Amino acid sequence: MSVVPQEHQNTAVLVLEDGRVCTGTTYGARGTALGEAVFCTGMTGYQETLTDPSYHGQIVVQTAPQIGNTGWNGEDDESSGIQVAGYAVRDPSATPSNWRSTGSLEQALVRQGVVGIAGIDTRALVRHLRERGAMRAGVFSGDALAGTDELTQRVRASPRMAGADLYGAVTTREPYVVPAVGQRRFRVAALDVGIKFNTPRMMAERGIETHVLPADCPVEAIEELRPDGVFLANGPGDPATADKPVALTEQVLERGLPLFGICFGNQILARALGRGTYKMRYGHRGINIPVIEHATGRVAITSQNHGFAVLGEAGEEFDTPFGRARITHTCPNDGCVEGLALTSGRAFSVQYHPEAAAGPHDAATLFDRFAELMGQTR
Template identity: 70%
Template sequence: MSTNGTRTPAALVLEDGRVFRGAAYGARGTALGEAVFCTGMTGYQETLTDPSYHRQIVVQTAPQIGNTGWNDEDDESARIWVSGYVVRDPARTPSNWRSKRSLDDELANQGVVGISEIDTRTLTRHLREQGAMRAGVFSGDALRADEDMLAEVRASPAMKGADLAGEVSTKQPYVVAAQGERRFRVAALDLGIKSNTPRQLAARGIEVHVLPSSSSLEDLLAVGPDGVFLSNGPGDPATTAHATELTKAVLQREIPLFGICFGNQILGRALGLGTYKMRYGHRGVNIPVIDVATGRVAITAQNHGFALEGEPGQTFESPFGAAQISHYCPNDNTVEGVRCSDVPAFSVQYHPEAAAGPHDAAPLFDEFVGLMEKTAGKAG
């Protein structure tokens, strides 16, 4: 329901024909994308502005959303990237000292079509059982006969096979200066990077050169990097031939490399592992991960619908020497990390930079610094 008190009917139409009816929230019109659910109880602003959610309709499992409004500090990028938004009980009035406007108003300002007042618990159970699927949110003049809306949903592109990183990547390189004395210089390949990632690196004395996803090896080497970072991002990792080949070239030169989320899948593919689409993925801020080497459990923030093939603790030979599946999720044994033994490279599927928390995995940035310290003067 709009914060101005008026109610406009809306519908969420799933690819399998299921229809949920509610009230318009945010902009009016049509939103098409893959319906996925996010279990985070906080951090909705970071979720909405995460480029990894490009072309997805995000369902919030937490029933009350919008309580803290919208501020001008917590965005993870320059815009909202979700294609549609689904909530149960939107806040009538935001209450937070940093709030500048309501979530409803910000969604409307940025043209994001949402829906509220639906049973998100039933919807989430449906997506768990049937899997993430194409969907559409329709409101206002876009609301019409169910069969017409369903036909539009089924004509929309699927997430499997979608090459989206180039759509969210920066068009021009830019630099985030190190805080204090510069210790290292890192080339970060922007596949959908979140703002907090360069901040985390900069806080450790790293000058971050953020490069477009289309960057060549020559572009990357021109930075004179002490290390290379592969960011998170949207889409099917099977479409990332360019990024995978670039990663192989970095591994051949034994430049320290660290990847997260989409970057984990790209490193895995460069090492010879396959990827697959999960039934409904991992999205939220409460997902456990076990480090095979230590047995330690970290509670992590995640956002991925694809994963690497492999078994927890599995060792394998790659074109760059021995490697191991280093982390896994105990909920379903999904691969959550890869580590190389013979070249300085590792990656994780989760988000150690998660601004909304949890922060269990933040020391992984320090591990990346440690790799660069060990290979200082040898890169290139």
């Protein structure tokens, strides 16, 4: 094991696969973090970002310069723990200040073994990623420090995000139930390919009992529940690898069950309907991204986290084995597909996060739409 000189005890470096190096200070655990470098533009919600399973396998760069002001608490996690591979910030708060805080952000990173870096020019780094695209990266500190050439080779030897099969790493191992608040109106089977805690909460508030199922569950497990509807969750990785969830979705569509998907679930439904997907240059990750609903012209400001998207054009209609479908939503910034649906109304999905933790609540009514669909079908 190499011995780190005293003057480098607090040094950390972030190395991109194209050879760019950012030198800063350690933040969180010391060691090695390898993953895809991406940036999140959210000014708030760093705890929800860090615990979002959709960020599994990624090194998140925060564009907001000051991070950690409100500390860490025991209520805002969106999963069982921090999901990011690594973390990069500019100016971490030394002392958190919030009545809900139970500790600092850095303490949470150390406790959960997440390697981070602070004190770098995140604005310059984000501009580089916008120009060159999201790419493989590594954060190194402590005994993991070495020469630039060696660290760059470690990064280039790490897996790419394109072709990455990650949803199995974040799915639940055993089914569990989130009960409805008050009287139960509907029962939903939710396929967990990376579900966030706030999604079942949002459904519970609408009288929906949610049965969260592992990603590899057979259709018989859904049929046994006799659900009123099926939900496809968000999640990480390349949707081109999600053959089992896609096959399960096709079986659900064959049975005519009402279906609602978000984020990774949007891509799974798209594949089940015969559409392809592609890797975006640097993706959508933030809480202020506009989306147009083409049927109404309504624009919603949404929370998003995705680096892959569905092939299609605004308003496009196409045939599927389950009936006619159309592209229902797009992003005005880049034309990215943000939603699709069967024209029968029996299945629909969006690329963004209506549970919006953290983020705007413009799209929360999609859960009401799902409830209405289940009521009409029943």
